[in-house]
Amino acid sequence: MNWEELSAHLQNLPTPDPRFAKRMQERLDSLAKPKGSLGRLEEMAVRLAGITASTQPEMVHKRVVVFCGDHGVTEEGVSAYPSEVTGWMMETFARGQAAINVLARQAGAEVKVVDVGSKADRVPKGVVNVRVRPGTANMARGPAMSRAEAEQALAVGWKQAETAKEQGVQLLAAGEMGIGNTTAAAAVAAVLTQRDATTLTGMGTGLGDQGVRRKAAVILQSLRINQPDSSDPMDVLAKVGGLEIAAMAGFMLGAAFYRIPVVIDGLISSVAALAAVHMAPQVREILFASHLSVEPAHGIVLEKLGLTPLLDAEMRLGEGSGAVLAFPLMDAALRLSQEMALLSELGIHSQS
């Protein structure tokens, strides 16, 4: 799908069907428990019913897509690890030995790894090679990429949602790998939330206080040099974003188009979500926030999205790790709606 076709779809993304959401709420209210007592699990089941237009949504086929891209801004010393780690982790994903592989096995989900812009010498077997360019340019010196490249990366993500639909995937998670991407994510977050970049800057992979101060200065310089237009999310993604961030935004837009729920992960995927919502507000309706990352910008971004995270496990990994941890909670929510006895079967009535 080319950019013109894709952007035409953005104008009329579907919204959840309130009739199915209402029927699910009625069903939950009739189960053998006090009304509302399953809290956020109930909310999840209701939302899933609306998104899938079904009173018995099935989330059997689950997938996390890990979008990989490198960042030219690593030249400025903004990460505790070198860029080469992105390629090494792609190898590890392919061997099934990264944290995301373990957590996905635990959750009964597939892992799909997509190289949208790494600088790795070779793309490991099993990793989808759709590289738009080998890493972004250093955003502290000029735009990270051209608008056309950002659009291409976005289309890569959309295509992954389309493929998931064709393959019958019922639940998605958006993950990423890209050394330097907490810098890009904080920069995009600063523009889209209109907050001061310094307060949004965190340790990433493990910078100390001095490193975090330097990183904040690099973000401020990148914003000053590029002057991204906050009313134009594509401009923001191109100038101070990243290839995997743009791809994740496209993935979420595509998932909204195909009515597939997406669980977002930590800071980076949440920033991609915010960019997607700025392009098409309906995207929010298919998104679920999994956890609250240690990164200081994450809570602010989730608040802007209007989403409440399910877990706070003090994680700061990425890859989609927190997102797949939330998969079993969604399974639980749906099983409860399907397997519990009804109050009426037990002859129980509320007295209020």
Ligand SMILES: Cc1cc2ncn([C@H]3O[C@H](COP(=O)(O)O)[C@@H](O)[C@H]3O)c2cc1C
């Ligand atoms: C071994 C390793 C595995 C990772 N898996 C995810 N990340 C995470 O760390 C990176 C972002 O942090 P920063 O902006 O500080 O570079 C991303 O690749 C993210 O996915 C990793 C980082 C490392 C070192």
Ligand SMILES: O=C(O)c1cccnc1
């Ligand atoms: O919040 C995240 O997802 C995160 C934080 C630090 C490093 N990588 C990812």
